[in-house]
Amino acid sequence: MMRAWILPLLLLVCGSLVAATPAVRGFAAAAVPLLVLFVLLAGLHSPLVFPRSIGAAEARRRSELDGRPVVYWRAGCPYCLRLRLRLGRDAGRLHWVDIWRDPAAAAAVREANDGNETVPTVVVAGRPHTNPDPAWVRGQLAPRPRA
Known part of the structure; x- marks a missing residue:
């Protein structure tokens, strides 16, 4: 921590x-x-700056239930910061996992990135995407329900 x-x-x-x-x-x-x-x-x-992080296991469980992407990140990463800022309010609709707080998350990122802890790694429907475009990530979110 x-x-x-x-x-x-x-x-x-x-x-x-x-x-x-x-x-x-x-x-x-x-x-x-x-x-x-x-x-x-x-x-x-x-x-x-980032939404509250949860554990990797909890993020996977929630993602299976609601279909929202899981974002693996770490503090100090300029690409993670870029993703967070470009997503704006939509960032709160994703499941954020800090790889420095959760060894299982770091292992999942290494598995997806040939042994490297490259973040942000966004997992959508079980498929990892390394440093994706923020607009693409926003497109993976289900439309907001109208109030």
Whole structure:
């Protein structure tokens, strides 16, 4: 679990150090935007941006019941972040599994990707798709019921 937070914490520490230099020299107006930039980068690369992860077994079970795709991801992955941001609100309709939290998920991804932990790996109807286009993933979702 801590592994997912290493990059965000490093970004916060580095950002604090970078912003401290102009702040100490009396240029607070230059320090604030730097600190804000690093805080935003840390937030984007943290698990907080992604929907709540579930275990691989639970995701497979739910996917069999509702037909929704399973997304295997990890924090700090730019391709996972791209998929998450491009899906927008539709991201919550997928089953997200963090491979750094679930060894069975990491094993499933390695099996699908010739031994590599390449993410995002999206499983639709039992077939894995490595780093698919977000528009294609959105197309795999059943239409939303109209309220």
